[in-house]
Amino acid sequence: MTGHNRTGQVRRAKIQSLEAGRGIAALLVTVYHFQQTISHNTYAPFWGLFEFGSAGVDFFFVLSGFIIYFVHSADVDSPHRLAHYVWKRVTRIYPLFLFVMIFVAAKAVLKHEFAWDYFIKSLLLIPQQGFPMLGPSWTLVQEMLFYGVFGVFIVSRKAGFGVVGLWLALNIFSLTVARPVPGSLIQDSFLALTSKYNLLFVFGICVAWLVTRREIRAWRAIATTGLVLFLALGIVESTRSFSGSDFSKVVLYGLASAMIILGLASGELSGHISAGKYWSLLGELSYPLYLSHMVLFGLMQATLTSLGLRHPDLLLLVSVALSCGVAIILNRYVEHPLSSALRTLWARRTMLLPRHP
Secondary structure, X not given: OOHHHHHHHHHHOOOXXXXXXXXXXXXXXXXXXXXXXXXXXXXXXXXXXXXXXXXXXXXXXXXXXXXHHHHHHHXXXXXXXXXXXXXXXXXXXXXXXHHHHHHHHHHHHHOOOOOHHHHHHHHOOOOOOOOOOOHXXXXXXXXXXXXXXXXXXXXXXXXXXXXXXXXXXXXHHHHHOOOOOOOOHHHHHHHHHOOOOHHHHHHHHHHHHHHHHOOOOXXXXXXXXXHHHHHHHHHHHHOOOOOOOHHHHHHHHHHHHHHHHHHXXXXXXXXXXXXXXHHHHHHHHHHHHHHHHHHXXXXXXXXXXXXXXXXXXXXXXXXXXXXXXXXXXXXXXXXXXXXXXXXXXXXXXXHOOOOOO
């Protein structure tokens, strides 16, 4: 299969095995956050087994880099494709995010904790000191920065490489001098631009470049090695015996994630993997689960404990199950209808515009 055919196939349909991977990563993050909240001084749910669950974010970032290059590489150096690219990226992030932010803002108002400047920065995904109002959306800030950088490539390949060169210079500079204390917009933006997580997008782009140009015959061995490495790192981190820096953990989890994605994508594109509808359901619930779980958990924990469910293990399992149920509802009755309406809106717009050759 040629690289051109591979890219075309991905544009026609999602790679379901990677969608399932996205869902599992969202579950890992959800379990991690709930475990952190439920843990007592003497006992953590499931013996702290999911202490590594935050690494699901590393997988998200690598997968994001993969998908953006895989889907939009043909748009590079095509300025007329920029509007379509921006529309797809913004409508992928914002509709469900704005819906969840309604409840986050309402909660802040009821608790007399609402602040307009904090709300506006959080809503527009502007880099800021600390976490935004919707905690997990800090990753969306990094996503939007990455989307912006790739958008420059769509306008001009040369300009894109120039921006990447500047970005690399900023990262090298940040390693050789003391990093600024967050506070002003410039300082917060600098910290976001030089975040260690940006490297994970590059990993994803490299994997997509490989998949679109070569047939990876050892896909099974690569995916298995990546999964074993990811789980081994998780076990080591959960037992608190990992002494590496945060940067080294991000790199190692990123490499493991890249191997998993490379293996699964190659296997599915070559016809050796066929993910069923239940696996694709994991992918569909991933984004609503990721955005909503922290909003739900406080209410769920108070309700469940009032009903007598206080054992940390059971509390964790029931909370995750309820969160998944809410995520499925959000996907079916909020995310899908909004996405469908926005696709229709874009189609009507493009019918009124002149076509480019």
